[in-house]
Amino acid sequence: MHLGVIGFGNIGQELFMLLSDLELVRLTVLVRPGRIETAVEKLESLSQTVAARTTFVDDIGAFLAAQPSFVVETAGHDAVLNYGADILKSGTDLVVVSIGALADAALHDTLVAAARKGKARMILPSGAVGGLDILAGLAPAGDMQLRYFGTKPPKAWVGTPVAQNVDLDTLDHVLEFFHGTAREAASAYPKNANVAAALALAGGGFDATQVTLIADPAATGNSHRYELISPLATVSVDIANKASGGNVKTSLATVYSVLREIRNRLGPIAI
Numbered sequence: 051m052h053l054g055v056i057g058f059g060n061i062g063q064e065l066f067m068l069l070s071d072l073e074l075v076r077l078t079v080l081v082r083p084g085r086i087e088t089a090v091e092k093l094e095s096l097s098q099t100v101a102a103r104t105t106f107v108d109d110i111g112a113f114l115a116a117q118p119s120f121v122v123e124t125a126g127h128d129a130v131l132n133y134g135a136d137i138l139k140s141g142t143d144l145v146v147v148s149i150g151a152l153a154d155a156a157l158h159d160t161l162v163a164a165a166r167k168g169k170a171r172m173i174l175p176s177g178a179v180g181g182l183d184i185l186a187g188l189a190p191a192g193d194m195q196l197r198y199f200g201t202k203p204p205k206a207w208v209g210t211p212v213a214q215n216v217d218l219d220t221l222d223h224v225l226e227f228f229h230g231t232a233r234e235a236a237s238a239y240p241k242n243a244n245v246a247a248a249l250a251l252a253g254g255g256f257d258a259t260q261v262t263l264i265a266d267p268a269a270t271g272n273s274h275r276y277e278l279i280s281p282l283a284t285v286s287v288d289i290a291n292k293a294s295g296g297n298v299k300t301s302l303a304t305v306y307s308v309l310r311e312i313r314n315r316l317g318p319i320a321i
């Protein structure tokens with residue numbers, strides 16, 4: 051398989067450390083303009099084996115011209131907005147890790163239309179959360195009520211709207227600072243919208259998914275809890291994610307969820 055990867059940041063680099071045993075004949079990676087040299091050096095320090103099969107490009111035209119057979123996006127919402135439709139229209143399946151981008155209904159519809167046109171598929175990995183299988187399985191039965199609670203240490207909320215009203219450096223108690231729908235959460239906290247968006251897209255949609263965001267000074271990592279009530283089942287999920295050694299922002303579960311999509315594409319069984 052010729053794997054295309056967009057972005058070579060926290061998730062991209064962690065991912066590349068897991069690829070050496072896979073049957074990837076060739077890899078093409080799209081980085082930002084001017085970043086090729088640094089990326090080459092970084093990859094050579096991570097895995098010589100994978101580096102030997104990898105070409106970096108810094109232009110979407112060159113990336114598409116290389117014709118990867120399967121693409122994973124690990125770059126950000128802008129990359130989904132700017133490149134997603136062209137990749138899908140070219141007939142290439144695309145794994146979107148920046149799933150919060152799909153809270154933008156217009157972009158969501160554009161990508162769905164592009165996937166139909168290219169006879170390609172947009173694949174939404176479970177990312178930092180889990181249980182999307184049962185949510186998506188039950189969704190056609192309708193009437194899903196899902197409540198999601200996302201907890202992070204105060205420093206993880208720096209730069210978000212809550213920091214305007216709360217001194218996160220001195221916060222000494224658990225603070226539930228946002229209650230709203232997944233659509234409202236995606237609009238107010240776009241950089242933290244991935245999990246809420248994944249739950250909404252798998253389950254009852256952005257307006258039927260309730261979100262509570264929490265800052266907890268005792269939290270050592272990011273945790274995701276949700277409760278689903280549907281006519282067919284009740285589901286409770288509680289996930290405490292371990293961050294990568296290199297970067298506290300990157301939950302290893304997210305990296306492994308992208309790896310899972312690649313392995314599913316390569317292997318005789320998809321699970």
Ligand SMILES: NC(=O)c1ccc[n+]([C@@H]2O[C@H](COP(=O)([O-])OP(=O)(O)OC[C@H]3O[C@@H](n4cnc5c(N)ncnc54)[C@H](O)[C@@H]3O)[C@@H](O)[C@H]2O)c1
Pocket residue numbers: 056057058059060061062080081082124125126127128129132147148149175176177178179241244245248299300301304
């Ligand atoms: N689905 C989930 O549960 C989940 C969990 C964590 C992160 N994410 C999302 O995954 C994405 C990547 O996360 P990360 O921690 O690796 O971020 P990061 O900032 O460490 O890495 C992103 C990399 O992509 C590059 N990039 C950005 N735009 C680009 C573009 N247009 N073309 C080429 N390269 C581009 C950046 O230069 C950077 O190197 C983010 O959007 C984040 O929100 C999703």
